[in-house]
Amino acid sequence: GENVEQHPSTLSVQEGDSAVIKCTYSDSASNYFPWYKQELGKGPQLIIDIRSNVGEKKDQRIAVTLNKTAKHFSLHITETQPEDSAVYFCAASGGNNAGNMLTFGGGTRLMVKP
Amino acid sequence: NAGVTQTPKFRILKIGQSMTLQCAQDMNHNYMYWYRQDPGMGLKLIYYSVGAGITDKGEVPNGYNVSRSTTEDFPLRLELAAPSQTSVYFCASSYEGGSLEQYFGPGTRLTVT
Numbered sequence: 001g002e003n004v005e006q007h008p009s010t011l012s013v014q015e016g017d018s019a020v021i022k023c024t025y026s027d028s029a030s031n032y033f034p035w036y037k038q039e040l041g042k043g044p045q046l047i048i049d050i051r052s053n054v055g056e057k058k059d060q061r062i063a064v065t066l067n068k069t070a071k072h073f074s075l076h077i078t079e080t081q082p083e084d085s086a087v088y089f090c091a092a093s094g095g096n097n098a099g100n101m102l103t104f105g106g107g108t109r110l111m112v113k114p
Numbered sequence: 115n116a117g118v119t120q121t122p123k124f125r126i127l128k129i130g131q132s133m134t135l136q137c138a139q140d141m142n143h144n145y146m147y148w149y150r151q152d153p154g155m156g157l158k159l160i161y162y163s164v165g166a167g168i169t170d171k172g173e174v175p176n177g178y179n180v181s182r183s184t185t186e187d188f189p190l191r192l193e194l195a196a197p198s199q200t201s202v203y204f205c206a207s208s209y210e211g212g213s214l215e216q217y218f219g220p221g222t223r224l225t226v227t
Contacts, residue, residue: 001173006156032214043118043204043218044157089156093214099145099164100214101172104156 002027004092006105013080014113021108023090024072031094033066033073034102038087048075052094080112115140118219120205126225127195135190135222137205143217144210146188147172148180150201151221157204163188164210195226 003026013019025033031052036044050057050064050073057064061080066073077084087109091102121136139146144165149157159172163182177199179191188207192199202223206216 004156009154034215036218041220043206043220045218046215049215099147099162099170100208100216101147101159101162102216103173104158106156107154 002030002092002103004090004103004105006090006108008108009106010109010111012111012113015080015082017080019075019077019080019084019110019112021075021088021090021110022072023074023092023105024070025092025103026071027092027094028068028071029094030092032092032100033064034091034093035062035064035075036089036091036104038089038107040086044089047088077110080110082112082114085110085112117141118205118207118217120203120219120222122222123220124223126227127192129195129197129226131195132191132193133195133224135192135203135205135224137188137190137219138186139188139205139207139217140186141207141217142185143207144185145208146182147206147208147216148178148188148190149204149206150174150199151204152201160190160203192224197226200224200226 034049038044063076090105147162148160161180205219
């Protein structure tokens with residue numbers, strides 16, 4: 001089955017700096033790659049996603065890049081703000097996947113220092 | 115819309131006890147999921163359902179059971195609770211086609227002692 005690895009597990013940045021979180025996946029048939037943000041005491045919430053027919057996608061300060069050949073994808077957050085502090089999860093889905101099941105990475109705790 | 119709701123928010127069980135975690139969604143989603151999240155870890159899929167009457171195992175199904183008698187409800191049953199089932203449990207739902215976004219509930223924090 002699919003295996004998703006995520007790095008780093010913790011990331012501390014100064015407010016205004018950029019943050020990058022990287023994930024690798026094992027199943028070359030995977031074709032959907034979402035990123036979820038989890039704030040303390042809450043369920044994860046989708047912040048951006050990308051499909052395998054696209055190399056990059058942006059939404060304001062957030063961008064995701066995908067390298068299908070290398071089987072890795074990354075989340076980029078620019079001009080970080082204290083409210084960006086949370087745990088971020090990458091995930092992968094696709095191939096022969098009835099039910100659109102997701103395999104999640106282990107998570108990255110992002111801390112933005114004011 | 116309330117989205118995905120879960121009850122209870124917290125529960126403490128003794129070893130060997132049983133309980134049902136409730137999950138409901140009001141978005142008419144066909145797909146529903148149960149995950150567990152251990153401290154400092156990612157989410158692992160326990161069971162999922164692609165529609166009423168249809169359920170299937172995920173990555174970590176042992177010790178759990180599910181049923182899906184209606185589109186809205188997807189309860190998770192723990193039989194003979196064990197300390198290894200101490201975790202935060204999340205229910206999620208999604209559309210069958212188009213957007214693949216999963217919508218998560220607020221979670222149930224379960225402690226087995």
